[in-house]
């Protein structure tokens with residue numbers, strides 16, 4: 001009995017480690033390949049030298065500064081775009097008049113790849129923070145809109161009928177029936193929007209910036225500074241994974257009834 | 259089950275709060291600390307150029323402040339992006355290579371040449387590997403050459419081929435952006451590469467390469483210029499004057515303080531010291547108002563571009579020039 | 584006895600199709616009425632109109648003298664599918680997330696009544712079909728509605744659970760003096776539970792049968808009940 005229990009525990013730990021074996025193995029292989037000289041370190045620097053570069057950039061204050069500025073742009077853009085997308089999706093989901101007024105326009109705009117809007121955004125908003133944040137916001141708006149709208153309109157009509165018939169107030173109907181029913185789809189939108197947030201930010205920061213991770217990366221690219229390029233790629237991977245992890249855990253907490 | 263959830267809740271809450279705090283820290287850093295009573299001047303620059311030196315040295319901003327101007331520097335990755343920012347009025351001045359304004363003017367952008375700097379002539383041209391068997395420009399016949407469209411390297415190629423008595427159909431031209439070209443060159447996918455420092459110096463130092471022809475020989479000098487939006491230039495002659503004056507003072511400093519300059523650039527460009535030394539030693543820095551001689555030099559570029567159908571309209575450089583003195 | 588529900592010359596058409604034609608019906612306070620008939624005969628249509636979920640094409644429905652012209656919140660419907668909210672716990676499904684002491688006390692006592700007090704804090708996902716139906720029943724009983732409308736609530740259950748639920752519903756309705764309208768296609772069920780059975784055929788109310796043997800299970804009463812069942816079956820299958 002005791003034995004099977006501890007065996008199960010070991011098994012579950014192994015299962016949790018399993019997803020990490022391939023990345024870790026690849027990194028080790030990569031380090032060896034550079035050390036032995038299979039690949040030229042001026043094109044592909046070794047993981048350890050990338051790490052050392054990261055540490056020195058961190059100490060010089062450059063890395064914390066750029067990460068925090070990127071995070072600021074990302075979060076504010078996400079809050080504005082995601083918030084707006086949610087509100088629009090909500091309004092169109094519950095009101096037929098709003099839907100008739102907005103939906104066609106939004107569907108049309110949605111099909112424009114948002115990065116194609118860069119010149120327009122620069123023209124209208126310039127090259128300052130507003131432009132970069134707006135680009136991120138535009139990127140986050142559509143996935144949030146689509147998912148909120150879709151989530152709200154596809155809540156089981158039987159449940160809504162039940163709520164109405166049981167005399168729920170409009171607010172109660174929304175907070176206890178419609179919103180929780182739409183929540184899984186909305187959270188999918190949040191996850192997707194978080195992904196778009198990072199990819200848009202990289203591009204926005206290459207347009208004209210003198211700070212941020214995207215700037216660090218393009219600047220390094222100009223001078224073939226491969227260590228910094230790889231560092232930026234890794235930072236993006238970590239930030240992306242981290243935000244995905246937050247979204248996923250949020251799902252687990254909010255949707256614990258599933 | 260419930261307990262595990264509340265631990266997770268606290269953990270996630272902590273992560274989110276941390277993220278917001280860091281973002282707040284980032285926001286603080288994006289806020290300008292410059293005072294409001296001064297006239298704002300926004301200058302676009304590229305890494306390693308004249309304004310980058312001024313920015314890093316710090317004297318320029320101080321002097322401009324005394325003269326009543328609050329300067330903000332904005333970095334750009336290339337001349338095209340800077341031209342776009344100029345056209346939209348997002349920056350007042352921009353420092354770029356001599357040929358970038360020509361294509362923009364031809365496309366209808368209203369900008370004016372207000373100053374010209376030194377050239378990169380000795381550090382611009384076509385590089386080849388030492389063991390490539392290409393020893394003169396006439397050997398380029400049939401070879402693959404990398405260049406970047408819309409930059410001075412395009413002008414360079416035309417001039418070099420003309421000098422060798424070749425045309426563009428005698429060689430195989432490939433348009434690659436800087437980073438792609440540098441990989442292609444290093445891997446031997448292209449035989450020659452038309453570019454300028456620091457990429458050329460880097461190729462010479464790390465890729466066993468030589469400069470086949472430089473800018474003085476090809477007459478594609480690759481000079482630095484400062485352009486401003488036409489309307490801004492018209493109304494702000496005194497700003498232009500101050501910029502030229504203080505920038506030139508920094509340039510004279512740069513010419514006489516190579517050691518400090520090299521250390522500074524190694525740090526800001528994150529390049530090998532050997533490469534930076536090579537680049538700095540073959541360059542003379544300066545910044546002056548426009549002259550007739552400069553106009554003639556740029557007119558030549560405009561004419562060559564027109565003849566080669568790179569631009570579709572004749573451009574008269576004199577019309578887009580302001581002489582401050 | 585006081586009259587609670589009056590259905591007066593009610594017709595419901597969907598397009599050209601008559602779902603229910605010229606129906607007249609009275610239900611008195613405290614009655615347990617069953618509505619039987621073949622599939623598609625119009626039972627649900629009538630029930631939904633009384634619940635205010637559907638409006639008659641012509642005619643009028645009144646509850647305690649008041650015309651039912653919008654959602655009738657004085658009636659509680661127990662639907663054929665349980666329609667529990669999966670994101671609320673069993674107790675919250677009864678209170679709709681309300682936290683007042685009064686609501687919680689009432690919810691807990693109703694859960695006790697249907698024998699589910701241990702499950703108050705679990706999500707409906709974890710319950711069996713019969714347990715879910717009992718939660719739905721308890722939810723319909725919250726704040727003692729004037730009228731219970733049950734639309735084949737036991738259709739999805741196995742025979743044994745069904746019998747238990749029938750007993751439970753009948754017991755509660757009698758003990759707490761509910762007025763109930765039960766739609767079912769199971770005539771045995773109707774005759775066991777109702778004091779009056781209404782037969783719908785081809786969108787018309789064709790017959791009303793009084794059942795003095797409601798809820799009785801002596802051998803004698805069961806024989807009488809079987810007689811009534813056969814009588815009703817005859818009406819339903821009789822050629823026009």
Ligand SMILES: Nc1ncnc2c1ncn2[C@@H]1O[C@H](COP(=O)(O)OP(=O)(O)OP(=O)(O)O)[C@@H](O)[C@H]1O
Pocket residue numbers: 597600601602620621622623624625626627628629768
């Ligand atoms: N929303 C609707 N639109 C069109 N026709 C409908 C609609 N609802 C019901 N009907 C029709 O009205 C008739 C009566 O339907 P109703 O649902 O009342 O039958 P029922 O007696 O409850 O049958 P069952 O025992 O199968 O539930 C049927 O022929 C059905 O097709």
Ligand SMILES: [Mg+2]
Pocket residue numbers: 626627628
């Ligand atoms: Mg039915």
